[in-house]
Amino acid sequence: MSETHLTEAQYDAITEAAAQWCMRVHEPDCTDQEREAFAVWLAADPVHAFEYEAMLDIWDVSEHLPHPAPATAQVIALPRVQRRSPWSRFAVAAAVTLLAAPVAAYSGWQLGWLPNAYERFTADTSIRTVTLPDGSQVELNLGTQLTFSNYKDQRRVTLSKGEAFFKVSHDVTHPFLVQAAEGRIRVTGTQFNVWMYEDQVRVTLLEGSVLVTSNKNLSGDGLRLEPGMQARYRAGDYAAQISQTYANTPDLAWRTGKLVLDNLSLAEALPLINRYLNTPLTVADSATGKLRIGGVFNTRDINQLVTSLPKVLPVYLSRNADGQPVLNARPQNL
Known part of the structure; x- marks a missing residue:
């Protein structure tokens, strides 16, 4: 100021x-x-x-x-x-x-129209742990913004950007809702992670159970997750995609300041990388997007990962008309 x-x-x-x-x-x-x-x-x-x-x-x-x-x-x-x-x-x-x-x-x-408590939380350059007015704890990853509103019949969090790990205080009569993109996660008390980049959302459940809907305007409570399950959706999807995870899932490595890329294609890895960049990376074509990458990286220094990509993959960096960095596959020698 x-x-x-x-x-x-x-x-x-x-x-x-x-x-x-x-x-x-x-x-x-x-x-x-x-x-x-x-x-x-x-x-x-x-x-x-x-x-x-x-x-x-x-x-x-x-x-x-x-x-x-x-x-x-x-x-x-x-x-x-x-x-x-x-x-x-x-x-x-x-x-x-x-x-x-x-x-x-x-x-x-x-009447349940207005909240009696409203708070905004952000984490910019370091991971931050906050306690919500209801006693729930939330860990915020770098570059995360969320708000909390407490209504008579529900507790509501809106995740505007980034990623957060929730330990929700148990209260069956006062459910906890997380709104991310156009979807919603409904819980009463549990531990889970919500990752969001642009219109993509990923919900990973560790403990308890949650109900996930990809569009909060759809009828019904959505799909139920049990521990060890993950839901993915994009804004506007009719239903989330459900898959199994394992105990040491790399999706939670951010809590120790790490980004783990487990033999992913560049197309899969870029949303995870771009979450930490001011200017997102793109790939020149589908062939470049199919190249695979693995490794463990420091979330505070993802820019170094970008500059090192041409050293570990057969790619080179260029700029598009808007000045954004573009990954291009190197031509193969004939």
């Missing part, structure tokens, strides 16, 4: 501007000129970016609020709204986050 000392009025003005920009850029009719103006405003001061990130947290809660059943005036004295607008979504979330309307917030909690 900026070292500039702002008056309360100046800070309030920035907060209000951040809220207005947050609502405007989420509107489908936001113009290119408006987005350019927003980019200029965002870059003008680190405080602008800090306040906008806070507004995105609020927006994230409002976007994931349960859809309430119609309530009568006897239950809660709120005006009836036929269609929820972005302004009302923001107002509801802000009421909870800023405690601007404690009576409405309490009523929303009792």
